[in-house]
Amino acid sequence: MILQVENLTKRFGEIVAVDGLSFEVDQGEIFGLLGPNGAGKTTTIRMVLDILPPDEGRITVLGQRPGDAQHRVGYLPEERGLYRNRKVLEMLAYLAELKGTDRDTAQRRANALLGQMGLEDRAESKVRDLSRGMQQRLQLIASVVHDPDLIFLDEPFQGLDPVNVERIKGFIADLAQEGKTVVLSTHQMNLVEALCDRILLINRGRSVLYGPLTEIKHQFAPHAVRVQSSAIPAGLPGVISVEQDNGAHILHLAEGVSPQSVLRTLVDSGAEIQMFEVSPVPLEDIFVQVVTGS
Amino acid sequence: MNWRKVWTIARTEYLTNVRRTGFIVMTAIIPVIGLIVLIFMAFLAPQASKVGEWLESQLEGGEKPIGIVDGSGLFTPILPEYQESFVLYESPEAAEADLRADKLRAVMVIGEDYLESGRVTALTRESFGEAVIADSTRVRGFMVVHLLDGRVEPSLQRRAAVPLARIESRVISGTGSERTGGFLFTFIIPYFLSLFLVMTIFASSGYLLQSVAEEKENRVVEIIISSVRPTELMAGKVIGLGALGLTQVLVWLLSAWGFGGGAISLLAMTGVAGLPIHIFVLGIVYYLLGYTLYAVLMAGVGALGTTMRESQQLAGIFSVVAVIPYMLASFVMMNPNATIARVFSFFPLTAPTMMMLRVPLGDVPWVDIVGSILVLLLSIPAALWLGAKLFQIGLLIYGKRPTLREVWQMLRARV
Numbered sequence A: 001m002i003l004q005v006e007n008l009t010k011r012f013g014e015i016v017a018v019d020g021l022s023f024e025v026d027q028g029e030i031f032g033l034l035g036p037n038g039a040g041k042t043t044t045i046r047m048v049l050d051i052l053p054p055d056e057g058r059i060t061v062l063g064q065r066p067g068d069a070q071h072r073v074g075y076l077p078e079e080r081g082l083y084r085n086r087k088v089l090e091m092l093a094y095l096a097e098l099k100g101t102d103r104d105t106a107q108r109r110a111n112a113l114l115g116q117m118g119l120e121d122r123a124e125s126k127v128r129d130l131s132r133g134m135q136q137r138l139q140l141i142a143s144v145v146h147d148p149d150l151i152f153l154d155e156p157f158q159g160l161d162p163v164n165v166e167r168i169k170g171f172i173a174d175l176a177q178e179g180k181t182v183v184l185s186t187h188q189m190n191l192v193e194a195l196c197d198r199i200l201l202i203n204r205g206r207s208v209l210y211g212p213l214t215e216i217k218h219q220f221a222p223h224a225v226r227v228q229s230s231a232i233p234a235g236l237p238g239v240i241s242v243e244q245d246n247g248a249h250i251l252h253l254a255e256g257v258s259p260q261s262v263l264r265t266l267v268d269s270g271a272e273i274q275m276f277e278v279s280p281v282p283l284e285d286i287f288v289q290v291v292t293g294s
Numbered sequence B: 001m002n003w004r005k006v007w008t009i010a011r012t013e014y015l016t017n018v019r020r021t022g023f024i025v026m027t028a029i030i031p032v033i034g035l036i037v038l039i040f041m042a043f044l045a046p047q048a049s050k051v052g053e054w055l056e057s058q059l060e061g062g063e064k065p066i067g068i069v070d071g072s073g074l075f076t077p078i079l080p081e082y083q084e085s086f087v088l089y090e091s092p093e094a095a096e097a098d099l100r101a102d103k104l105r106a107v108m109v110i111g112e113d114y115l116e117s118g119r120v121t122a123l124t125r126e127s128f129g130e131a132v133i134a135d136s137t138r139v140r141g142f143m144v145v146h147l148l149d150g151r152v153e154p155s156l157q158r159r160a161a162v163p164l165a166r167i168e169s170r171v172i173s174g175t176g177s178e179r180t181g182g183f184l185f186t187f188i189i190p191y192f193l194s195l196f197l198v199m200t201i202f203a204s205s206g207y208l209l210q211s212v213a214e215e216k217e218n219r220v221v222e223i224i225i226s227s228v229r230p231t232e233l234m235a236g237k238v239i240g241l242g243a244l245g246l247t248q249v250l251v252w253l254l255s256a257w258g259f260g261g262g263a264i265s266l267l268a269m270t271g272v273a274g275l276p277i278h279i280f281v282l283g284i285v286y287y288l289l290g291y292t293l294y295a296v297l298m299a300g301v302g303a304l305g306t307t308m309r310e311s312q313q314l315a316g317i318f319s320v321v322a323v324i325p326y327m328l329a330s331f332v333m334m335n336p337n338a339t340i341a342r343v344f345s346f347f348p349l350t351a352p353t354m355m356m357l358r359v360p361l362g363d364v365p366w367v368d369i370v371g372s373i374l375v376l377l378l379s380i381p382a383a384l385w386l387g388a389k390l391f392q393i394g395l396l397i398y399g400k401r402p403t404l405r406e407v408w409q410m411l412r413a414r415v
Helices: A041-046 A066-072 A088-098 A105-115 A130-144 A162-177 A189-195 A215-219 A259-268 A283-290 B003-018 B022-060 B090-099 B129-135 B136-150 B154-161 B183-217 B220-224 B231-264 B277-304 B306-322 B329-334 B337-346 B351-361 B365-397 B405-414
Strands: A003-014 A015-025 A030-034 A054-063 A073-076 A150-154 A181-185 A198-203 A206-212 A222-228 A238-243 A248-253 A273-279 B065-068 B085-088 B106-110 B120-124 B171-173 B178-180
Touching: A003 A041, A015 A041, A015 A206, A030 A041, A030 A162, A030 A189, A041 A054, A041 A150, A041 A181, A041 B178, A066 A073, A066 B405, A073 A130, A073 A162, A088 A105, A088 A130, A088 B003, A088 B220, A105 A130, A105 A222, A130 A150, A130 B178, A162 A189, A162 B365, A181 A189, A189 A283, A198 A215, A198 A283, A206 A215, A206 A283, A215 A283, A222 A259, A248 A259, A259 A273, B022 B183, B022 B231, B065 B090, B065 B154, B085 B090, B090 B106, B090 B120, B120 B129, B129 B306, B136 B154, B183 B231, B183 B277, B183 B306, B183 B351, B183 B365, B231 B277, B231 B365, B277 B306, B277 B351, B277 B365, B329 B337, B329 B351, B337 B351, B337 B365, B351 B365
Parallel strands: A030 A181, A030 A198, A073 A150, A150 A181, B065 B085, B065 B106
Antiparallel strands: A003 A015, A003 A054, A198 A206, A222 A248, A222 A273, A238 A248, B106 B120, B171 B178
């Protein structure tokens, strides 16, 4: 267990930002921390990083109290910020040193990461002279330059073009490959689906969905199949209703009827089937459904 | 407190700021001015006394004479050496007419009973003219010379008119060493030095404010405080930028010392040069205490602003308080131990400035020096607590400056 949060609560005056939140993050996984704006994600991350003290509850990071584990944790805040007037390498080394890395190691790692991110020829540039995409990559480097075991990435894809999104996706996947743990907070659900093993969805400071992504998707899958076919015979056994969807048909199934049996019936009926799939549900729909309560 | 991190922050702040053009210019300006003055004095020293005489004659009011209506007969006739600057009149009316016609600078009507009463009526065109007459060494000399004429020997008569014709100043300092200098070294140099020390306090706490506001404005602070505690960050900044200011002070003091010595030897004066050692030491003590006090308060208040400009406005409050002693400067210079000067020496926010102003001027009671240092030593922990707390609150508030009420609530709550 890399991170253990138990019954975490934080109030700001009258407002309860985080309300009895509990979750766990395992080593080597990419964990999605999701929720609408103002749900309490950033406050939760800040408490784990010991920037804010919790009012109630307990946090264990890498087996230690948050304040003692800071040097093994990396952070890419949603509110981006770098020293604009400093040189790239110098700044990275400074940030690593503040995490307790010695200066030689810090510079070596910074150089290696700059190379990995295609910024090797920018080491001596001033930060303000870098393009926005480069600064974003630099910010990501800054969060891992001290070789942390647990990394919090708050909206790492914000404002990036598709090429840079792919690059950063690859970088995050590599981190997990190396055995690092990543907690990813983003509103881009397609990226969560592509990267995350497990997710926690919070709303108004409370946990509303928590678990492996596949299980959650299964749990929310509608009991339906999507079929593209010349014709759908009427009165198929086990099908409650049929609706048109973009040139395909969605067949809602009765309880206890398996998609396989419907496929068999369809084939037997002699229909010409171009496509048959168990209707998937995008994470985005689950998100909206859970948050709006519809 | 992780001192390695504090050291890393202090070192980075020092190295980043020591390269700023503003800092280099500020630091170099004193030695450069000193050098210019030195060269100037080397060329002008032989002419200095003539320059002095010329200045005095200008101050004495130039060519227009003073009209005398002599009711006592003690000043009639006017002695030859004074005939250019004093003219006798028979009646006050005639003298007044010439005064109105702007032929005279002033009219003095000397009463019949002058010897007993000392009464003189002065007529002038400006309201301050009377003071000019009363304080004029020339008028005084005129009176003394005429009163004594023929009654004492001429050399005594001349000396009585100008009893302090040449003053050679020798100051015996507390350490036993002897110093020769005069006005320039007992007064002007220490005064400007103290002024610059105070400027350094504000320059370095200004850098601190800038550094805090900058990190907050560009949001780096979020990453920084996920690595170090706010108190460590503040300590690192205060130490690093304090060392920066100390560098400046040392360059200034040493150059003043050096140039002071150089100037004295150039002027072929005897004795040991320059600044008394206790001013040097006290300068550094007050710099360190004053800077620490102001720096932590500015760091805290500066962190409350959301932009550089806002932070500077907030911190402006302190600058206003700190310059109070300089608003009283002309008064304090005349009387360094006046009650009001002493009171401000015991108030923490004005103590460093006031004491730096007073110490070079002369005999400040030891109780004031010890007292003001104690007051500063005692208020620094309180300032540290308040500054650190405000700093911590301020760092995480973006977007909007908190109201006073919110700050008060947060000060009392656990943050």
